[in-house]
Amino acid sequence: MAIALAGILCFVTGFLVVALGLGARLCSRSGLLLRISLSAGFGLAVFSIIYFLARWSGFLHLWAIDAALCAILLITLALVRKHRASSAPQLRASGQATSKCLLIAFAVAFPAALYSGVLRALARPYGSGWDSFAIWNLHARFLFRGGINWRDGFSPLIPWSHPDYPLLLPAAIAHFWTVMGRESTAVPAVIGLVFTFSTVGLLFSGLDILLSRTSALLGAMCLVSTPFFIDLGTWQYADVPLSFFMLATFVLLHLHDASTEPGLESRSSLALAGLAAGFAAWTKNEGVLFLVAVLLAKMWLTSRRSSPGRSPISQIAPMLLAVAPIFALIAFFKRAIAPPGDLFSDPATMLHKLGDLSRYGAVLKWYGRELLRFGEWWLIPLPIVMLVLYFLLRGNLAREKETILASAGALTLTLAGYFFIYLITPRDIYWHLRFSLNRLFLQLWPSTIFVFFLALGSKPFPTSVGDPEPSAP
């Protein structure tokens, strides 16, 4: 009973945050799916922050805090709705006909992924791989079981548990355990499934609103048919939650760019994108890199379209304002609670490694190899088919190139950042590549699919099998 009530409160909190950001727009079916897909992840992120602050302050009356926050959000939303124009322009939702064959294929692929995901979660209630018990659930246990001594979990005596990793996932789990009054393996397992399938819903609805139903079906199918994505979603790792917040950032940024109206609604959706990027940084250290990459890309884009008298910084101010408190929270955690991480501990060795060309070759080789197999596809790796499709259609690419270029740039910068980390890693480079590169690629996979289909645009896709197809260049 307690878990159901906490789950509802979590979802409603996320829903209200998203409603504040999106305003009265996106009321179509796809818009609703987008809101629902965003709500669960945002709710979990807010729950994790509430728990961390409550733990830190010692005021652990979680039911009261959760209910109060919900009430505050509800009142704010009512007040904001009153002041906003009720005739906010709607982004169109695609009502195009789609190929029946494609619909049938999706109707096969999606339940297959759902069934497989649920079976995996049931078969391995403690998660798979080592990081679930050596990092994420261990931190959750320290937060929950530790009581006033919860900081023991961030002891430098257990550096292998990466005590400097951000707390979105552990604190969200501990929040539920605390309101339940006991630990349950169901909590991390369900959170894993929620993030996995919210990412699918987000990808589908984002493409459907911005592009077409056909693109949405194809994009979502690419994701649900990536076996490692479904598998990793049930491992109780933080990579899929991170991929969710990365995708949420891109979807919200593109929705912001697609809306033509200036004013409060536009600014609040930009703030929501900032919140998503901030939550990515609160999920994993790689998220900090992503946050920097997205801000740089957004500033580049804004400078290209700068309004007279307004600097790029002032134009992305809502995004920066949303990121700031989460960034402050991460900085506080890293400075005051967690011991220093091991990556940048020895600058001299780091510089020496940067000058070693063989390391560049090793990382490049692994990048090339992993690109084709990280998803554990059977027979035909999807990136190859997508690359072929891209080259066939590159003459028909979407017109809004700058927005898409900025997103692709952010993804490339993040990937380059990962490359740099491998170059300087204090661990054995091959060991590090072997046990993490596929997960890093997977973090970017949903966003890559999203940007890829946006780049192709809706033009190339016939709406039914009998439609004439566009000519390849």
Add this chain to the structure above:
Amino acid sequence: MLSCKACLWILVVACLLSSGRMLVHSPRPGEAAAENERRSGQRFAALREALPQRGVIGYIGQSQDSVGHYYLAQYALAPLVVDFSSDHRIVVGNFPSAPPQNLPANLKLIRDFGDGVLLLANEDAR
């Protein structure tokens, strides 16, 4: 020359192939019973009762055992911090695969909880 439409259908077929394989390779309930048992920390349940509520304790295990056994011990015994060192007054002995041949001389067995789980004391420790 590969047409756009053909490429799209190759994409769909590629997706379905992977979906089919994922379905076939889905685990059956109970398939990972041994691993779930290890992760449940049941081996350490009685030991937990005998340990203090908080603080730092030491750890000793067999050198050939995977470091994963140590991680699992920490996972089971949280919120105690389990340091991989016997330089503590209380030391947990974890020997899941075979009983220890000879323990270091400074460690005294306090209690054997069975299944390779030992509670040891290091009287030389601070």
